[in-house]
Amino acid sequence: MFNKSIAYRLTLFISLAVIIVFVAFITANYLFNRKLLRNNIENHAISMSMKVNSLVNQNTVTTNEVAKNLAKQIIYYSKNGDAEFLLSMAMKEYPFLNAIHVKIDSSIPLPYHHYYIFHNSEDDIIFKKNKTPIYYCQKGKELFENIPDTAVSGWTKPYRCHAKGNVVVSYFSPVETIEKDSQKTYSGHVICELSLTELNEAINQIEIGERGYAFLITDEGDYITHPNEEWILNQNVYSLPSKSIDQNKINLDAIFQNKLTGSTIVYPEILNFEKSWAYYTPVNENRWFLIFILPYKELFYELYWVTIRMILFALVGILFIYYIIYYITKKLIEPLSDVTSRLTVFRGENFSKKNTSNEVQIVSDTLEYLKEWFEQYRTVSEEEDMKSLRRKQDLQQASEIQMGLIKTKFPAFPNRTDIDLYAIYKPARVVSGDLFDYFLIDDENLVFTIGDVSGKGIPAAIFMSVAQTIIRSKADVNDAKTIVNKSNIELSTSNHHQYFLTLFLGVLNLRTGILNYCNAAHDFPYILKSDGKITELHVAHGLPLGLYPDKEYTESKIKLEKGDTIILYTDGVTELMNDQKNQFGSERLKEKLQKLGNLSPSEIVINLEKELADFKGDHPQADDICLFAIKFKP
Numbered sequence: 001m002f003n004k005s006i007a008y009r010l011t012l013f014i015s016l017a018v019i020i021v022f023v024a025f026i027t028a029n030y031l032f033n034r035k036l037l038r039n040n041i042e043n044h045a046i047s048m049s050m051k052v053n054s055l056v057n058q059n060t061v062t063t064n065e066v067a068k069n070l071a072k073q074i075i076y077y078s079k080n081g082d083a084e085f086l087l088s089m090a091m092k093e094y095p096f097l098n099a100i101h102v103k104i105d106s107s108i109p110l111p112y113h114h115y116y117i118f119h120n121s122e123d124d125i126i127f128k129k130n131k132t133p134i135y136y137c138q139k140g141k142e143l144f145e146n147i148p149d150t151a152v153s154g155w156t157k158p159y160r161c162h163a164k165g166n167v168v169v170s171y172f173s174p175v176e177t178i179e180k181d182s183q184k185t186y187s188g189h190v191i192c193e194l195s196l197t198e199l200n201e202a203i204n205q206i207e208i209g210e211r212g213y214a215f216l217i218t219d220e221g222d223y224i225t226h227p228n229e230e231w232i233l234n235q236n237v238y239s240l241p242s243k244s245i246d247q248n249k250i251n252l253d254a255i256f257q258n259k260l261t262g263s264t265i266v267y268p269e270i271l272n273f274e275k276s277w278a279y280y281t282p283v284n285e286n287r288w289f290l291i292f293i294l295p296y297k298e299l300f301y302e303l304y305w306v307t308i309r310m311i312l313f314a315l316v317g318i319l320f321i322y323y324i325i326y327y328i329t330k331k332l333i334e335p336l337s338d339v340t341s342r343l344t345v346f347r348g349e350n351f352s353k354k355n356t357s358n359e360v361q362i363v364s365d366t367l368e369y370l371k372e373w374f375e376q377y378r379t380v381s382e383e384e385d386m387k388s389l390r391r392k393q394d395l396q397q398a399s400e401i402q403m404g405l406i407k408t409k410f411p412a413f414p415n416r417t418d419i420d421l422y423a424i425y426k427p428a429r430v431v432s433g434d435l436f437d438y439f440l441i442d443d444e445n446l447v448f449t450i451g452d453v454s455g456k457g458i459p460a461a462i463f464m465s466v467a468q469t470i471i472r473s474k475a476d477v478n479d480a481k482t483i484v485n486k487s488n489i490e491l492s493t494s495n496h497h498q499y500f501l502t503l504f505l506g507v508l509n510l511r512t513g514i515l516n517y518c519n520a521a522h523d524f525p526y527i528l529k530s531d532g533k534i535t536e537l538h539v540a541h542g543l544p545l546g547l548y549p550d551k552e553y554t555e556s557k558i559k560l561e562k563g564d565t566i567i568l569y570t571d572g573v574t575e576l577m578n579d580q581k582n583q584f585g586s587e588r589l590k591e592k593l594q595k596l597g598n599l600s601p602s603e604i605v606i607n608l609e610k611e612l613a614d615f616k617g618d619h620p621q622a623d624d625i626c627l628f629a630i631k632f633k634p
Contacts, residue, residue, distance in 0.1 A: 011326040018321050022314040029310065052214070052290050053283045055202055059096050060155075060171075063194045066090055066097070067173040068153070071190040074102055074175055078110050084127055087118045091125050098161070098168045098195040101144065103133060104175055105187035119193075137161035140170070144191060147172050151186050158196060158224045160233050167196040167224060167232055200225035200232070203290075211271065212294035219256040219287035228270055244269055255280065259287065268293055374462060410602065412438060418510045419446060422601035423628040424609055426572075426621070433460025434570045434624040435468050435501075444511045445478040450568040450628050451503040451522060454544070463499040467491055467545070471505070478507045480518040481541070481555035488520075492549035500544040504568060513560040513632055518553050520545050523571055526590065528604070530563040532597035534590050560632040565601060567593060568630075572623035576612055579619045584612065601629035 070090060077086040087100050099119035106114055117128045117135070128134055135141035139159045147156075151174050158169045170193045174186040199216070203225050206214050215226040221237040237245065237252060245266050254260065261281040267273040271293070279292040412421050423436055433453035440446055449471060453460040467487070474486040484505055491501065504525060506517035517537065519525075521544045527535040542553040560566075569589070576584040592611050596604045605627050612625070 010329045011322060014325050015318060015322045019318055022318065026310050026314060052203060052206070056199065056216075056283050056288070059194055059199065062094060063097065063171050063192045064173075066094060067171045067190050067192040070100070070102070070192070071173040071175050074104065074190055075108065075110075075177060078104065078114075083116055084129070087116060088125065088127065091118050091120070096195055096198060098166055098193040099140075100193070101135070101140070101170075101189075101191040102175075103144075103188045103191075106131075108177065108187050114188075120195075140193070143170065144172075144189075147189055147191075157220075158218060158222065158233060161193070167200070168193045169196060169224075170194070196224055200229075208292055209294050209298040211298065212292065213270075214290060214292045216283070216288050216290055219289065221252065221256070224288065241269070243267055243273055256287070256289070265296075266293070271295060371462075374458060377458065406435075407437065413440075416510075418632070418634050419508075419630065420601050420633060421448070421628070421630040422605045423626065424605055426625040428572065428621045428624045429457055432624040432626075433457075433464050434572065434626040435464045436568070436626050436628045437468055437471070438630075439472065439475070441475055441478060441507075444509055446508045446510055446630075447475045447478075447483070447505070448508070448566075448568075448628070448630060449503060449505045450525075450570065450626060451501050451545075452570045452572075452624070452626075454500050456624075459499065463495075463501070463546075466494075467501050467503075471503075478509070478516065479555070480505050480507050480516045481553045483507075484518045484520060484542075484545070484553045484555075488545040488551065488553065489549045491546040495546045498547070500546040502544045506566070508560070508566075508630070508632070510632075510634065513562075513564075513634060515558050515560055515566070516555055517558075518542070518555045520553060523569060523574065523586075525569075526567040526593060527558070527560070528565040528567055528593050528597055529561070530597050532594040534593055562632065562634055565597075565604065565629055565631040567604070568626075568628040570624060570626045572621075572625035573608075573612065573627060575623055576616055576625065577619055577622065578615055578617055584615050588615075601631045604629045 070086065073086060074083060077083045083102070087102070090100060091097060097120075099117065102116040104110065104114040108114070115130045115132065115134050119126055135144065140161060143156045143159060153173045154171070156170045156172065158167060160167050170191050172189045172191045175188040175190060177185050177187050203214050203216065204227055208214060213227045216224045217237060218224060221239075222233055223231045223235050223237075224233065226232050226235070238247075250264050250266075255262070259282040263277060263279045266276055266278045268276055275296045277294050277296060280289055282288070283290045406425050408423075408425065410422050413419060421438060425432065425434065425436065427434070433455060434451070435453070436448075436450040438446060438448040449468075451464075451467065453464045453467070455463075470490045471483065471487045474483050474490070477483065484503065487503075501520075502522040503520040504517065504522040505520075506515050508515050518541045519537065519539060520542050521540060524536050524538045527537065529535070537556070537558070539556050541555060543551055574584055574586050574589060578584075589608075592608060593604070596607055599607070608627055
């Protein structure tokens, strides 16, 4: 990955950051909605449990009241021979009653019978009476004979009456008599059987998703309603297999004894042991519990689909962001890519075959290559004169490489009307230590540089080329001092021969005209007004680059007006000498510039070039000359 281009790596890292943000957002959203959905389901279960509770209470409370009322009146009606009438009226009034049993102690003097039983038989009501105990079914007999002869009333356990196979539960109420001394005694019981068949059907009709269901159990864990009728009174939650309910995690005793309400995870056999959500709550005075079961897939079905859609949209968004970032990044580092492509061509076919697109690596390899090349050149230059031709060829090649890195094609931006610039570049020898450069870092900001490397010849040229490449690679912000600081650190780190570079770097906003610049010990540029007035940018912001990596640079800002021209130059201009050993000088330069205010950058530079040539005459050029003019035309 580290052999990939900067655009690719930046795009990859930013995309990974975006992916992490998306994943965090989707996860948080999923967990929040999951909790919210579960709360909504629990609220719905609570609402349904209230309905079931109401249904259960409607029957149980009525059964309770009927049994108590009959217990208070049965003695009176029996003495008058109307017990059958009383009991038949109760059976007709409350069709959910499966049977009514009456047993009165033989100690109570009655003219007729002491034992009565009314029970439903298909579409009819059957009445039986006797002076000895009679029972409707065997299971009822076993329970009723164990009812204590006290004032205690209450419910029996649910049981199945095999006479009809119905599941019933009975409420018993003691028969109350009053002695002559106003003392209450209890002589027998009235027992009302409540059928649970209708209750089972009503609970089974509750809609809980597509496959969810509800049922009732006793506080001892016996099923008294269930979609699978074979489980009713034949199955107990304590006897369920461990893969259905983990009793090590779910304390059934605590739930039943403390009448707790809550939810848990179970794996019902009726759903093929599929992971399901269970909600439990007590429903009435019988200490019964209502259980709701809903498969997890149905519980979070909507959430799963919403999450999947979010993931799909996130993937599309990530791909879109990836390509946008890649496009922008590629545009921003296009100048650096252009330089590295030239360096690759320069290095030759063997270098181009290396499996790397990393621009920084290419620059570093090229720098090493140039160092090695220079060492080889220096060795060759010390050899015999017979190799001088080869040295000349090498020098020519170096000159061609350097000129390939220098922009000499104008107009620089033929499609833009807000900026115009022009420059000349005249080495004193075959190669030069001067540099100038310009490039757009975006549609509004133009970066331009001019500098002078200490020394002459090939070492200065190599250092100039490396410096130009490094400056381009660091020019990813529109902040002059930041670019210069980063470039200085890079140059100082790899500068083993103590070369240094004076540099003026400006960032011009082509929309506002604000020039943000940093001058690292370079000659002060001029701002030439259209009326010939000149402003000197005489602020220095630090030492030359390449000497001290820990030195910090400052910056200044100035606003250009329409028609202002920035004049930049190297000391080869002001220090140019004629035959009389006189220098051209900065005063002479300003004097010449004042006459060129209305001209275009190319006219200004060409006129100055002619003035320099006339001044120098036949005297040889001792230093590199670079003239650079930029006109702001918003």
